[in-house]
Amino acid sequence: xxxxxAAPALIRQLGHVEYAPTFAAMRAFTDARTPETPDELWIVExxxxxxxxxxxxxxxxxxxxxxxxxxxxxxxxDRGGEVTFHGPGxxxxxxxxxxxxxxxxxxxxxxxxxxxxxxxxxxVLAAYNLQGERVDGAPGIYIAAGPQRGxxxxxxxxxxxxxxxxxHGVSLNVAMDLxxxxxxxxxxxxxxxTVDMRSMGVEVALAEVQLALARELTVLLDVDDAARAAPxxxx
Numbered sequence: 454x455x456x457x458x459a460a461p462a463l464i465r466q467l468g469h470v471e472y473a474p475t476f477a478a479m480r481a482f483t484d485a486r487t488p489e490t491p492d493e494l495w496i497v498e499x500x501x502x503x504x505x506x507x508x509x510x511x512x513x514x515x516x517x518x519x520x521x522x523x524x525x526x527x528x529x530x531d532r533g534g535e536v537t538f539h540g541p542g543x544x545x546x547x548x549x550x551x552x553x554x555x556x557x558x559x560x561x562x563x564x565x566x567x568x569x570x571x572x573x574x575x576x577v578l579a580a581y582n583l584q585g586e587r588v589d590g591a592p593g594i595y596i597a598a599g600p601q602r603g604x605x606x607x608x609x610x611x612x613x614x615x616x617x618x619x620x621h622g623v624s625l626n627v628a629m630d631l632x633x634x635x636x637x638x639x640x641x642x643x644x645x646x647t648v649d650m651r652s653m654g655v656e657v658a659l660a661e662v663q664l665a666l667a668r669e670l671t672v673l674l675d676v677d678d679a680a681r682a683a684p685x686x687x688x
Contacts, residue, residue: 462550462674463493464667472502472528472539475547479620480531482549486618492554494670495547495622496663499539501633503527506534506610513638520636532610532621534592535641542629542649544663546622546670553617561674563613567592570623573669574607577625580665581655593640594625596648604646605639606653623670626650627662 467475475497482493503514503525513536514527525538539545548570552561561569571587574594578585585606586597594607607625626649634647650657 462671463491464671465493465495466663467495467497469498469500469541472499472504472526475499476528476530479547479549483614483618483620486549486551488551490551492548492550494667495549496667497545497547498541498543498659499545501525501538501540501630503536503538503633503637504532504610505529505536507531509535510641511536513641515636515638523633523636525633525636530610530621532612534608534610535639536637537608537610537624537640538633538637539624540629540633542627542651542659544625544627544659544666546624546663546667548611548619548622548670548674550619550674551617552613552619560617563611566613566619566674567609567611569673570609570670573666573673574623574625576669576673577662577665578606578650581650581657583650583653583655591640591642596653601646601648601653604648606648606650608640623666625662625666627657627659 505527552566554560571594575585584597585594588595592609593605596602596604596606607623609623611619611621613619626647628651629649631647631649639645639647
């Protein structure tokens with residue numbers, strides 16, 4: 454089967470939405486898409502929620518003395534990775550893409566896809582004078598210098614189906630309540646420090662970073678030439 458050249462990516466601003474119906478919508482979109490379906494980037498902000506990767510160890514959800522009682526829901530997903538937290542003040546962008554597409558640079562492989570997403574985060578952080586870096590074997594982006602070196606500021610979790618279609622995506626901490634990260638072992642690492650842009654001294658509107666990251670992703674993923682906005686619906 455010939456896979457057509459990539460159509461323009463649709464960028465959807467979905468606003469503040471619950472996690473569970475958004476997860477269901479991603480799966481439904483991917484189930485229904487055809488080789489001609491345009492790729493989509495969904496920009497969202499979630500109310501507080503813990504999500505678990507497909508093979509996540511629930512032991513990374515901490516409980517016991519010193520851990521505050523909370524009513525944050527825990528949702529099992531089909532992405533890769535362990536447990537993470539989503540909440541207000543965090544940029545979340547879901548990448549509903551077909552990696553087989555004939556893009557200007559050729560089709561993407563999963564490893565290249567991850568590297569481009571990580572590079573997009575590094576580039577956006579650099580625009581705010583923050584230095585981010587990759588850590589071997591630990592997907593996401595970490596602070597590269599200063600007193601918070603090694604702290605995690607962005608997480609990555611993807612589902613790549615056998616047909617090359619992807620969903621789930623990336624989160625970047627902008628101005629959050631970081632306490633819930635202390636109630637888990639983030640991404641399965643006990644004691645991993647988690648920071649946001651605000652705690653790193655950068656005060657910036659969430660909407661500004663949402664658009665900056667979406668734009669950088671479209672540039673690096675070779676869908677920028679005709680990227681266009683769409684109404685705030687999941688349809």
